Amino acid sequence: xxxxxxxxxxxxxxxxxxxxxxxxxxxxxxxxxxxxxxxxxxxxxxxxxxxxxxxxx
Numbered sequence: 793x794x795x796x797x798x799x800x801x802x803x804x805x806x807x808x809x810x811x812x813x814x815x816x817x818x819x820x821x822x823x824x825x826x827x828x829x830x831x832x833x834x835x836x837x838x839x840x841x842x843x844x845x846x847x848x849x
Contacts, residue, residue, distance in 0.1 A: 803832070 793801075796816065810817040825839035 799823075 796829070799819050800816040801830065802815060802819060821840055822836060825836045830836050830839040
């Protein structure tokens with residue numbers, strides 16, 4: 793099992809209404825952002841914005 797498969801196996805307990813992105817993608821962005829020093833909501837938004845061109849989902 794690789795990292796993405798492990799993250800995809802995390803159960804999603806969110807309500808279906810309002811879900812815009814798969815949970816595994818959100819967790820991956822949080823993991824990568826945190827590993828590179830982006831802590832908190834606003835820094836993770838900056839991380840996503842800065843690296844959007846390299847994300848292919």
